Amino acid sequence: xxxxxxxxxxxxxxxxxxxxxxxxxxxxxxxxxxxxxxxxxxxxxxxxxxxxxxxxxxxxxxxxxxxxxxxxxxxxxxxxxxxxxxxxxxxxx
Numbered sequence: 652x653x654x655x656x657x658x659x660x661x662x663x664x665x666x667x668x669x670x671x672x673x674x675x676x677x678x679x680x681x682x683x684x685x686x687x688x689x690x691x692x693x694x695x696x697x698x699x700x701x702x703x704x705x706x707x708x709x710x711x712x713x714x715x716x717x718x719x720x721x722x723x724x725x726x727x728x729x730x731x732x733x734x735x736x737x738x739x740x741x742x743x744x
Contacts, residue, residue: 654733655733658729658733662722662725662726662729665722665725666722666725666726669718669721669722670718670719670722673714673717673718673721674714674718677692677714678692680692
């Protein structure tokens with residue numbers, strides 16, 4: 652059994668689910684006003700809303716930071732943990 656390959660595949664599945672969940676969260680937090688034309692959406696956890704058509708490159712960067720940053724951090728921590736644990740493995744003589 653290849654633990655590293657299995658954990659990597661699990662990370663891919665969890666990462667895709669995280670990204671989809673984050674985008675659904677962004678989409679569902681949009682507030683459409685009475686005129687039906689203006690939608691304001693959260694772009695991060697700060698509580699500020701930005702008009703849907705008025706997103707700047709910085710707004711998209713904040714969305715991508717959370718969407719991609721969390722899976723990257725999990726991958727880095729998992730890799731470092733496996734690396735540290737492999738130091739305790741018995742080496743053949």
